[in-house]
Amino acid sequence: MTTACDVLVVGAGPVGLTLANLLGQHGVRVLVAEREQQLIDYPRAVGIDDEALRAMQTAGLVEGVLPHTIPDQKIYMVNGDRLILSEVNPTTREFGWPRRNGFVQPLVDRVLLAGLDRFPNACVRFGAEVTDLVQDADGVVAAFADGTKVRARYAVAAEGGASPTRKRLGISFDGETRPSDGLVIDVANDPIGTPHAVFGGDPRRSYASIALPHGIRRWEFTLFEHESPDLADDDAFVFGLLAPHVPDPSRLDIIRRRVYRHHARIAGRFREGRILLAGDAAHVMPVVGGQGWNSGIRDAFNLGWKLAAVVKGLADDALLDTYETERLGHVRQMVAVSLGMAKEMTDHDPVKAAERDRIAASRTAEEREAQKRQAFKPQPTFDEGVVVHTPLPVFKTLPARDVPRLAGTIFPQPxxxxxxxxxxxxxxxxxxxxxxxxxxxxxxxxxxxxxxxxxxxxxxxxxxxxxxxxxxxxxxxxxxxxxxxxxxxxxxxxxxxxxxxxxxxxxxxxxxxxxxxxxxxxxxxxxxxxxxxxxxxxxxxx
CATH class of the missing domain: 3.40.30.10 (Glutaredoxin)
Known part of the structure; x- marks a missing residue:
């Protein structure tokens, strides 16, 4: 057994790879252990926001990420008659980047993996399944399926929503799993060719149609409780779902079909001694809000500089307690928003759908504009943690103002x-x-x-x-x-x-x-x- 690293990251998904890049920049010795033999090659997330792009900029990787994005991607929320309920189209650049962007996750994951080549202190081991993590006062010992062991000062579990690490630690994963599954269908040579995304709140069967970079289009359809996941392999069933959307489904160049569950869950705690949870291991949320991937990147961004400071002896271990303190509140907000959007757009009760349509039709111009600029998306705001709230000055050289607190919010990037x-x-x-x-x-x-x-x-x-x-x-x-x-x-x-x-x-x-x-x-x-x-x-x- 050797002390191979300062930080062991379990999982080479986007969260683990982002964290490893940030730690690599600080000179921290980091090992990423991935159970699979290679990166997952199928798209999961399809939206990257301005905060995540700024994190990519900080990691020195944004120029590699941008070619795999559709900047300023507009979203239309429509009802069963395809009438627009609301439009999401924020075009401001508070943090320097477009606020909504379509992207191809596997290609961005490759950029993150290649970024580690810059650092002699960072490496990835594929085919390395962690079967146990045992802590002591000075570190963590990871046992691998091949019988080897590695010692690290800290470990971060970023191995997805089914996180074996979280389960071994006995940490709860509270929330709900929706009774109906979703079917994802990705096609090449986009048969529609428009740049925006459409979320269809059709009470007969909800759906989404999303343009992605490089001529890819994604459809997502709700599967009802009585419908078997095996229907994903049934051409007649799949073509029937696609028939209202394209002239000839049989001519589509289908890349993949996958069934997924709608979860909305948060771990009972994000830290257990020298082991921390990040990304889907700590929280999962419905895909409708497009914030699962971005929330994981926020975890990595919050945790990266703190782990580096502790490992390098610049800060006490207590700094790591502020990770959960700061992230938990915003995660709860994002899960609630995502779950609310999912229920609104995937409710198949005709009466509830009609009431939703009525409410949408009665919105004022101001309310529609708020929807358009994505005002429903909560920004991270920390009341506690590494923040110092100072009283507003009362000197006569300053006008009296009613302004929100600044500490704990993100500084702009003009x-x-x-x-x-x-x-x-x-x-x-x-x-x-x-x-x-x-x-x-x-x-x-x-x-x-x-x-x-x-x-x-x-x-x-x-x-x-x-x-x-x-x-x-x-x-x-x-x-x-x-x-x-x-x-x-x-x-x-x-x-x-x-x-x-x-x-x-x-x-x-x-x-x-x-x-x-x-x-x-x-x-x-x-x-x-x-x-x-x-x-x-x-x-x-x-």
Missing amino acids: RATDTDGVEMLLDDATGQGWRIVTWNNDPTAFVSVRRLAVLDRLGARLVQVVPRAQLPWARKHAAPGVTVVGDLGGEAGLQAWFDARPVGAVVIRPDHVIAAECLAQELDDVLGRVFAAACLTTTPEG
């Missing part, structure tokens, strides 16, 4: 310029990791030497944002170690963001969540509170 004036997305201009962002001010003027020492150990970035017109002056006079960024102005710019909020400094975590916000003069004290919330072991005494 386009800006780097120090040389080249336009790019903000994260590329500032660099990744911890960031201290001040408007117009030199951040070092407000941070003590001892706090700067901690920031240096963290590899944090000190960022001074100035209007683009000031960039030449600010660049010339910037303090050592300060990155100057030029704001492009406009409604989406950082000046407008700071204008709308009574703060002048923001502390941003590696996962782009605002850890704290404050006036510039408060920055040093607030940083100390953030360090404490993050359980940093590098905080100087006093």
Whole structure:
């Protein structure tokens, strides 16, 4: 038995591979153990959102992911008569990327796998089934089906909704499984050729028709309780389902047909000592909301920087407790939203369907616009964890405002310029990791030497944002170690963001969540509170 790694990731799905890439960037020794001999080659998820694309950007993989996406994919919700109930078409770029995108999951998974080739400290073992995980005070010993064992400091179970690890740990998986299955049919050479997706709330049989990249189209049909999953292999049955959608189902180039269950479940806890659950091992939700895959990526993004900090000795093990604290609330929201959408669009009671149609027809223009911009999708907001809530200032130099708290929300990513004036997305201009962002001010003027020492150990970035017109002056006079960024102005710019909020400094975590916000003069004290919330072991005494 050898200590092969700092972190063992069980499962080479998108969550495990994303986490491994993020850990690889930090120099953490990571081993991904996958039971199968290769990546799963059939599409499961079909939607990737802006938060996940930003995570891919952080991992340095977004340019490989984008060719397998349909940006700004519109969704139409229709009734049994194909009349539009609602339209989902958010076109803003709060986090720098399109908010809704169709994608081909197996091709994106390959990008994630290939990304690990960049790191000598990361590797994947296929055909490696983990049969047990045993913990002690210093680590985890994984037993494999071939009789070998590996020791790691931590293990992350990301092996799907049936997670053997979760079951062995005796962790509950509470929620519900819907009584009817779904049949997925993927075809090549898309016979329809339109770019959008349609969700059909037909009480006779609900369905979805989704355009995917590279000429692929997916159909999903509800199977009734009396219908056997074996019908997926019955051409007559499948062609009968497709007949209302295409002129000649027999001429379709069918790639695959699969039956799946509709689950809405959440693990009783996400951590058991040195073992953590992520992705479907921790939570599953109906596919209608398109957030299962994205929720798993949020897990990896939240957990990655925390595991790296603990493994590298920058933070105490207690930091890992904030993973569940922060993720559980949003997971519950997403499961509830997904389950609500599934019930609304797959209810086969004609009376309930008619009432749904009546409610949709009576929506006001404002309500329809809210549906269109996807206002029903809750954004991650952390009340506890690595966040510091500061009171709103009451000084006479600031107008009284009724603004929501910033700490615990995701910092935006507009386009800006780097120090040389080249336009790019903000994260590329500032660099990744911890960031201290001040408007117009030199951040070092407000941070003590001892706090700067901690920031240096963290590899944090000190960022001074100035209007683009000031960039030449600010660049010339910037303090050592300060990155100057030029704001492009406009409604989406950082000046407008700071204008709308009574703060002048923001502390941003590696996962782009605002850890704290404050006036510039408060920055040093607030940083100390953030360090404490993050359980940093590098905080100087006093």
